[in-house]
Amino acid sequence: MPLKTLFLNPPSFENFDGGASSRWPATREIESYWYPVWLAYPAGMLEGSRLLDASPHHVSWQQTVEISKDYEFVVLFTSTPGFPGDCKLAEAMKAANPGLKIAFVGPHVTVLPEPVLRDCAAIDFIVRREFDFATVEFAQGKPLAEIMGISYRQNGRIVHTPDRAPVDNLDALPDVTDVYHRDLDVRRYNVPFLLYPFVSLYSTRGCPAQCTFCLWPQTLSGHPWRKRSSDAVAREMAKAKEYWPYVKEFFFDDDTFNIQKARTIELCEKLKPLGITWSCTSRVTTDYETLKAMRDAGCRLLIVGYESGDAQILKNIKKGATVERARDFTRDCHKLGLTIHGDFILGLPGETRESIRQTISFAKQLDVETIQVSLAHAYPGTELYDFAKKNGFIVNEQQMVDEGGHQLAHIEYPGLPREEVLESVHRFYDEYYFRPKAVYRIVRKAMFDSTERKRLYKEARAFLKLRAARKRYVEERRTVPGAPSPPPSSQQETRAETVEV
Numbered sequence: 001m002p003l004k005t006l007f008l009n010p011p012s013f014e015n016f017d018g019g020a021s022s023r024w025p026a027t028r029e030i031e032s033y034w035y036p037v038w039l040a041y042p043a044g045m046l047e048g049s050r051l052l053d054a055s056p057h058h059v060s061w062q063q064t065v066e067i068s069k070d071y072e073f074v075v076l077f078t079s080t081p082g083f084p085g086d087c088k089l090a091e092a093m094k095a096a097n098p099g100l101k102i103a104f105v106g107p108h109v110t111v112l113p114e115p116v117l118r119d120c121a122a123i124d125f126i127v128r129r130e131f132d133f134a135t136v137e138f139a140q141g142k143p144l145a146e147i148m149g150i151s152y153r154q155n156g157r158i159v160h161t162p163d164r165a166p167v168d169n170l171d172a173l174p175d176v177t178d179v180y181h182r183d184l185d186v187r188r189y190n191v192p193f194l195l196y197p198f199v200s201l202y203s204t205r206g207c208p209a210q211c212t213f214c215l216w217p218q219t220l221s222g223h224p225w226r227k228r229s230s231d232a233v234a235r236e237m238a239k240a241k242e243y244w245p246y247v248k249e250f251f252f253d254d255d256t257f258n259i260q261k262a263r264t265i266e267l268c269e270k271l272k273p274l275g276i277t278w279s280c281t282s283r284v285t286t287d288y289e290t291l292k293a294m295r296d297a298g299c300r301l302l303i304v305g306y307e308s309g310d311a312q313i314l315k316n317i318k319k320g321a322t323v324e325r326a327r328d329f330t331r332d333c334h335k336l337g338l339t340i341h342g343d344f345i346l347g348l349p350g351e352t353r354e355s356i357r358q359t360i361s362f363a364k365q366l367d368v369e370t371i372q373v374s375l376a377h378a379y380p381g382t383e384l385y386d387f388a389k390k391n392g393f394i395v396n397e398q399q400m401v402d403e404g405g406h407q408l409a410h411i412e413y414p415g416l417p418r419e420e421v422l423e424s425v426h427r428f429y430d431e432y433y434f435r436p437k438a439v440y441r442i443v444r445k446a447m448f449d450s451t452e453r454k455r456l457y458k459e460a461r462a463f464l465k466l467r468a469a470r471k472r473y474v475e476e477r478r479t480v481p482g483a484p485s486p487p488p489s490s491q492q493e494t495r496a497e498t499v500e501v
Contacts, residue, residue: 002139003073004048007039010089011054011061012082020077023216030459032191035200037176039077044174045136051179056188061089068093073101075135080108080379090122105131107219111381113151114158125152129220130167170228176201177240186244192459193341193370194279195248199240203233207255210318212383217255219381227263234270241276252280259283261290268297284321284329291332301339309362310355313348330366340368347376347411347421349387356424360431373428375421377410426471
């Protein structure tokens with residue numbers, strides 16, 4: 001029998017959506033959670049294992065320590081904001097269960113293996129990049145020196161075994177929905193712009209795009225794009241439909257779901273007979289024929305990273321898309337009746353007052369259903385981090401989040417104070433959502449759906465509270481130089497959240 005293993009998405013902060021669940025780890029002002037898909041794969045390979053997703057299931061720090069007493073091996077998916085607290089949690093688990101072995105996984109330990117092992121004695125080893133087979137091999141008794149892609153201490157020094165190649169045959173991995181059904185309550189997961197309840201999973205890994213700010217392709221999943229067979233995906237979706245007949249939507253949380261036209265159309269042909277509603281990520285380079293095939297197969301919504309309305313900024317971040325193409329793509333989606341949730345980022349390299357004004361105007365011209373506006377954040381291991389670090393643009397590297405897990409303003413350019421960029425975030429929301437057209441959409445949705453009405457009311461209250469706090473913070477920073485960092489309620493949103501008001 002393998003070691004009894006606990007795969008843990010830890011309770012780093014209250015309502016923290018990070019680690020194995022989110023590309024942009026932080027506490028949300030509007031409580032929302034993504035699924036810990038990465039941890040579900042190895043959890044499905046080991047008999048007797050358990051996947052514990054602490055935050056959405058409201059499992060406390062103390063309860064997690066108690067649960068860990070029943071296990072021999074813990075695999076903890078950490079993050080840059082959550083690492084200090086995760087290290088303390090590991091120490092507490094070791095104190096309660098001295099024989100416990102602990103491995104940390106995720107982008108943070110991939111990029112900084114030596115500092116992590118030096119700073120946290122409770123960690124036995126870390127796994128760099130994809131960790132499916134490395135963790136399983138250890139649980140099955142393989143010596144550390146023979147496991148590829150890990151780092152560990154030996155005789156006072158840190159040893160790095162050779163890198164492991166990315167998993168090529170994704171069909172050889174277990175279905176994550178089996179693990180969800182065994183260990184998770186899908187009613188605990190909510191993302192404001194998705195139908196509730198929803199279930200998310202991957203149909204591919206990796207992203208060939210070179211966006212300088214994006215965390216996972218640069219630190220975890222890699223740029224090589226690998227796909228599951230369309231038959232395997234369709235079989236899992238059919239099974240998921242049987243598991244949860246009450247689920248209203250399935251979400252393909254791939255880095256880039258529809259980057260290959262032929263594969264997307266082929267998969268749509270397999271999904272169409274299932275009669276399910278699903279949504280996915282998308283790039284603006286997707287053509288009309290592909291979008292139509294997706295719509296006809298049950299696709300409802302696309303998450304689209306527009307990022308900026310400034311052509312030079314799109315070049316600076318290596319987006320691989322143009323403003324003109326974004327307009328054409330959006331026009332195609334509107335024509336087909338596909339809903340869009342648009343992502344925008346303020347504070348990317350090259351940002352100016354004029355480019356911010358241009359991006360706000362661009363977003364209003366696109367007129368998508370919902371938007372999310374984030375401040376640019378540079379995570380270790382990304383090209384954006386290297387650029388900002390080299391040029392001295394990172395102003396508080398030692399504190400990326402406040403005591404509640406909310407992100408703090410992180411990058412500042414000459415002539416553009418970070419307080420001004422933060423103020424532009426709430427101005428962006430104000431100008432976008434308080435237009436007659438946007439207000440009409442929201443009111444119409446609330447009028448005909450009582451469940452959505454309650455949901456929208458809750459989100460609106462959270463947003464307005466955040467908006468007021470952000471304005472107070474900006475005013476304080478302007479009138480009192482060196483004013484303290486804002487309280488949790490005044491922090492900016494992160495990339496995995498939205499506001500519908």
